[in-house]
C-alpha cells in the first residue's frame with residue numbers, strides 16, 4: 001500500500017538536535033518525538049482541553065452548511081485574522097501556556113510564529129481531510145510547527161503529483177512535527193478517522209500569517 005521509502009533520514013545538522021527528518025522527496029518534514037515529556041504533555045493537555053475557547057465551526061460543502069469534524073480555536077497576535085476552510089477566524093489572545101510552547105518550538109524551528117490553530121479531535125470520529133497548508137497568507141514556503149497531546153493518531157502524507165508516494169507516521173503525545181521548505185507545494189496531509197480511538201487529541205499548528 002505504501003511506497004517502501006525508508007522512513008527516516010539521520011539528522012543533517014547539530015541544530016536539528018533530536019529531530020529525525022522524514023525521507024520524503026520534495027519535502028522537509030522533521031519529527032521531534034518526545035519534545036515534551038509525559039508529565040508536561042498530560043498537564044498541557046488538561047489545561048488546553050479545559051481553558052481553550054473551542055468552537056464548532058461550519059463550512060460550506062456543495063452549498064450546504066456542514067459542521068467540520070473537530071473543534072477548533074485560533075490564537076495569535078492581535079490583528080492577524082486568518083481564513084481556513086472558508087472560515088474567517090479572529091484570533092483569541094495568547095495564553096501563557098501557548099506562549100511557552102511557542103517559544104520552545106521557535107528555538108528549534110528557527111522561525112517566529114504569530115498564530116496557532118488548535119484542533120480538538122474529540123475521538124476517532126473526528127478527523128481532518130487531505131489538504132496542504134498552502135493559503136496565500138502563509139507565504140511561499142511556510143514553516144508549520146505541529147504539536148500533539150492526548151491520543152495518538154495516524155498522520156498520513158501523500159505526494160500531490162506522484163500519488164503512489166505516501167507515508168504515515170504516528171503523532172504521539174508530546175511530539176513536535178515541523179513541516180517547512182517546499183512541503184506544502186508537493187504534499188498533502190490528513191488525520192483519518194480511527195474507529196478504535198475513543199480518547200481525545202489536541203493538536204496545535206503554529207503558523208506565521210503575513
Ligand SMILES: O=C(O)CCC(=O)C(=O)O
Nearest residue numbers: 117119128133191203205
Ligand atoms: O491534527 C493534525 O496533526 C493536523 C492538523 C492540520 O493539518 C491542520 O490543522 O492544518
Ligand SMILES: [Fe+2]
Nearest residue numbers: 131132133189
Ligand atoms: Fe494541515
